[in-house]
Amino acid sequence: MVQAIGLTAADTAEVLVAAAPGAAFLQGEALEFTLKQPVVPPVEWTLRNWRNEVLRRESSNGGKLLLPPLPNGYYRLELSGFTGSRSFAVVPDPGNRPADPDLFFALDSAQSWLARPDNNPRRPENAFEVVSEVARRSGVQMVRDRMSWAETNPAPGRYEWTYYKTNAELLAKRGIALSGMYHDAPDWTRRNTCLPVDLTATYAFAKSAAEAFRGQMTNWEFWNEQDHGFGIESAWDYAAAFKAASLGFRAGNPEATVAVGGFAITPLLPYTDTVMKNGASEYFDIFNVHTYRPLRDFSEILKDIRAHMKRHGMEGRPIWFTETGSGMEGAGSLESFLPGIKMHSPDQELLIAEYLQKMMITMQMLGVDRDFFFVLPPYSEYGGNKDWGLMRRDYTVKPGFAAFATLVDKLGGAEPEGEIEPGEGIKGYLYRHPNGSRTLVYWSVSELDTEPVRPGLSAANRHERTFRLPQQPSPLHGTDMLGTPFTVNGTPIIATRFPAFLDDVGKLAVKTPAIAPATRKSEENATDRTIVYRTDLSSGFRLSAGKDYVDVGEDGAAFNLQVWNLSDRPKEGVITVSGGNCTGIPEKIIIPPFGKTELELTFMPVFDDDFKTELRIDGSFNGRKTTPLVIPVQGLQAMTGAGQKLEITAMHDSANWRRNASGEMEITYDEAEQAVRFHTRFPPIEDRWVYPEYTLQLPQESLKGALGIVFEMKVSDVSAVRQMLLMAVTGEDERDLHLRINAPSEEWTEHSVQFPEGFEPEKVKLLRIGLNSLASDITFLIRNVRFLYRP
Structure with missing residues (x-):
């Protein structure tokens, strides 16, 4: 029995330190651990794999543990007399693979912001270096970092690159390129705005940054989620500032590629169309999007993006998702060692690993050119409830890190061929390697594939299903989600919710070919872009x-x-x-x-x-x-004054509205207000949304010829409204419409919403009117809904 001196039931994760940065060992490295706390030998330890199976139990003398070599995978060490465990990963050495600057799989590291000194007592002193080395060990070839313009350019002509340059150098030394992004304009460039109003200063900073980071930042984005929370200005204001920044990037580094700032909301808002109407597409090479939507929505998202790109003549441009992340696991369910900061349970960590692999493979099959998973270092949002990061607060890696490293190892450099049909309830995707061999990645469909974001999802049900592959060599050699090898002798093959990889598979019939990614850059033309x-x-x-x-x-x-x-x-x-x-x-x-x-x-x-x-x-x-x-x-004003108004009386009956929210929702009729009341209580989750649905009673309630909608609305707490949207849903492959609405008041206010150019309202089957909430309890009321038509 271990005697911990000075500690009572201390946490194994705190006292047992891995020799490898982030507890991410490369295959072939000595698996060495040091006990920070003196103990009376012998030290009794238990080794488990990620499925919680016991692999080994032994005793060791002294303050160090040296494990025998292990195959790639994700493991946990338990010490007798201590609580918890020390998890660690063993991943393939990326030095054994050729460099691949076009690697699809990428990471958003955001390390210049997220790995800074803070109040975390377990943050390592060399956190920037730890994150950079952990990134290298994952096999990634490009990460995305962030920069503050105001911080680095506090006065005209004065540049202070500080730890942004430090991180760029740390990553470059490890062969990792950077996709650079900045926002946060300094005061001297703006005027009661978020975006800069001084376009010469915008150009000058972009040029200086591109010069200073040449050879390190190979790609540049201007601004971040300008359609959502990082800008109050119009789409044409963003387009003007973006044009100036793009010209500066290319002046500072003609070899750099330029991405438009990542659009945050999918389906894409009319805001994005307006940016492109302003000629922004002539200034970028890469169309850039973010999504945190569930897996089931990805096909719809890509259809919408491609329709947008076709409308604006950008079909040949590559599509990058510079942020993709999961909300499927919900709020962190465990208390961390930091007061007020929640962390993932082991079950939630497996959900993230499952999501990461399924998401990236799906995106690649849909023709996305590069995908950045959000995020590598630890990060908390929404009052400490949302736990982000492939690393924990002690800067050790979670299972999602091993899942990412396995993707890079098994599919990096391979060409996606398409989807096969292994069997009912099973997904299978085929990849071809440069040497002609093929890898099949497969999984059993789980709630993660089919459910919306909602609390309570779990990885406990493995959803085991079996399938057979025709005319295959035996044995087949495989790798599980976190990198551990296995062998299949004969059939059937067992699929679980967790993706697995089979190497050197024989000929298989592709049901749905993968969509080839676009690669064309913006082209020079006769336009004077300056x-x-x-x-x-x-x-x-x-x-x-x-x-x-x-x-x-x-x-x-x-x-x-x-x-x-x-x-x-x-x-x-x-x-x-x-x-x-x-x-x-x-x-x-x-x-x-x-x-x-x-x-x-x-x-x-x-x-x-x-x-x-x-x-x-x-x-x-x-x-x-x-x-x-x-x-x-x-x-x-002219439309509401002159247009014909058709009141839909059925919308004033609470029974005709369907609940649609991420919390518990009540729909009632308020006699005193002569309005439908929507009251929602949310569990402790970060994504609080409430969008009740009204299904049009067709054909008598068809919106054919409608110009827009007018309604009255009030809310219990206007400060709790994050955003308000009207959604016109077709239920078909056509683009659903999401329209931003001015935030409601705590008194009755009238809202007029006009359909944009090119939208076909006659295809609308249902309407959603609602909001995203910052509060855990919110109520809003709607009355006097009218559709507007030409005079």
């Missing part, structure tokens, strides 16, 4: 909640137009304005190098029959056309 338009709009332009259009009265409104020249040569040219009547346009504009001209203009919209138009600025400078400035304009 002329960039930006506006400051007066209060006569009312920005929509979705930041994708403005509402303008028929009397017009004033605005300031800035014409920026982001080149080292003077430019002379003309501009034109369409979509209405505009006053104040000069006959000729002259702009000095890296300068701007400002114009005070007035715009009076000319609406079409749908009460829409576009304020569009085009130009030609030094004989070359420019990319446009496009501001979609809607006449909501």
Whole structure:
């Protein structure tokens, strides 16, 4: 029996330290552990695999444990007399594989932010180096890091790269390239905004950063989730700032590739269409998206993205997901050693490992060019309830790390061929290696494949199913989800919810071929990209909640137009304005190098029959056309005043609404308010959403010809509203519509929502109106729902 001196029932994970960084051993390294706490020998230890099976029990003398060599996999060591266990991974040595700069599997490390010194007593002093080395041991070839513009460029011409440069060098030394992203503009570049208003400063910082990190940051993104929580400005404001940054990146490093800032909401919002209408696609090589959606939604997400790219002539561009992560495991269920910070249970950690492999394989089969899993270091959100990271707070690796390393080892460099049909309830995907051999990855369908994000999911049910493969050699050699090898002698083969890999399989019939990823960069054309338009709009332009259009009265409104020249040569040219009547346009504009001209203009919209138009600025400078400035304009006041209104009385009956929320939801009719009341209580989870559904009673309630929807709404606590959306759902392969709505008040307010250009309302089968909540308990009411039609 171990006697722990000075400790009572101490945690094995705290006192037993692995020699390998992050407790991630490479195959062939000595499996050495040191006891931080003196003990009276002998030390009795038990070794278990990730399935909790006992592999070995022994005693050891002294303050060190040296285990015999182990196959790749994920393990736990238990010490008699101590609580808990010390987990560790054994993964393939990436030095035994050739470098692959195009590797699909990538990680978001965010280490310059997440591995900084903090109040974590178990954070290692050399945390940046530990994270960098753990990344190398995973086999990853590219990680995504973050930078604060305000922090690194506190004054014009002053640059302080600090630990951002430290991390870039640590990773470069290990052969890992960086995809760099920054936001957080310094005060001197903005004016009561999130995005910069000074486009010369935007260009200069991007250029300086690209120069300083050349050879380390091979890809650059400008901004992060600009359609969601990291910007209050319009889509055209983002497009203008992005153009300036892209020009700077390419000036600082002509070899760098540029990605548009990652769009956070899928299906893509009209905001994204407006960014592209402004010519942003001419400034980037990579279309960039984030998703934390469940596995069942990925096919829908990619269809929507490709439809968007086709609309804007970007079919040949690669698609990157620079953030993908799981909410399927729910809030952390265990208390950590940090007060108020929850952590994953072993069951939740296995759910993450399962999700990671299934997600990445699915994404690759759907033609995504590169996927970054969020996130490598430890990180908590939502009041400490959400536990992120493939590393724990003591900077040791979770099972998801071994799952990622196994993916890289088994499928890195292989070409996805497509999906096969192993049997009912079983997924199978075939990969071909450069030497011609094939690997089959397979799993049994679980709740993770089919369920929405909801609390209470568990990996306890393995969902064992069997299948047979025709005409295969025997034995077949395989690898389980966390890298441990196994052998299959004959058939049948057992599939579980956890993916497994079979090497050197014979010929198998592909049912659904994999979609080949696109690889084309943006192309040079005759457009002068260095002329960039930006506006400051007066209060006569009312920005929509979705930041994708403005509402303008028929009397017009004033605005300031800035014409920026982001080149080292003077430019002379003309501009034109369409979509209405505009006053104040000069006959000729002259702009000095890296300068701007400002114009005070007035715009009076000319609406079409749908009460829409576009304020569009085009130009030609030094004989070359420019990319446009496009501001979609809607006449909501004119529409609600002149349009025909059809009241859907059935929507005022609470019985006709279906519950749809991540918590316990009650739908009742409030007689006093003459409204339908929606009350939701949420469990301790981070993703609190409530979107009750109304199914249209077709054909009498068809939205054919509808221009939009008007309704009244109030909420119990306006400060608890994270966002509010109207969803028009077709139930088919066509694009479902998600429209941002201005946050409701605690008093009755009327909301007008207009359908965007190109949407076909006659295909709508159901409507969802609701919100994402910051509170654990929220109530909202809806009344007087009307559909609007042309006069």
